[in-house]
Amino acid sequence: MAAVASFEGAGADWIVEIHFAQAPDEAAVREGWVDCVGLGRMVLAYPKLPLDVIRGRELQRKRVCRTFSDCTTAPRAGLPSGCYPLDEHYRQSEEAVRLKDLKHRHKNRRELNFKD
Secondary structure, three states: OOOOOOOOOOOHHHOOOOOHHHOHHHHHHHOOOOOOOOOOOHHHHOOOHHHHHHOOOOOOHHHOOOOOOHHHHHHHOOOOOOOOOOOHHHHOOHHHHHHHHHHHHOOOHHHHOOOO
C-alpha cells in the first residue's frame, strides 16, 4: 500500500500581484503534488474567483482578499462571517454598522476576542 500524506498550506489568497495561472497552488496541482487547493477567506471576498479562473477571465483585483480580517472579527462578536469591506451585501448590512462600531470602540484589535 502506498503512503498517504496530507498537507495544508495557508496564505494562497495573499498572491495578489500575479495572475493565478502562475500561482504556486496551480503548479502544485499540475505537478500532481496535491489533488485540490482551497481558497479560504478569498471566497468570501471574491466568490466568483473559481469560475473566473476556469473560464480564463482576467482577475478582478478589486475583489481579491486583502486580509482586512472582518470575516474573522465579525464571528467573534456574534455577527455573520463575510467580507464587509468588499462585498456589497455585507457592506450595506446592519451588521456592518455594528462591526464598525465595535472596531471603533476597541481600537486595539486584540481586545476584539469577544468569545474569551
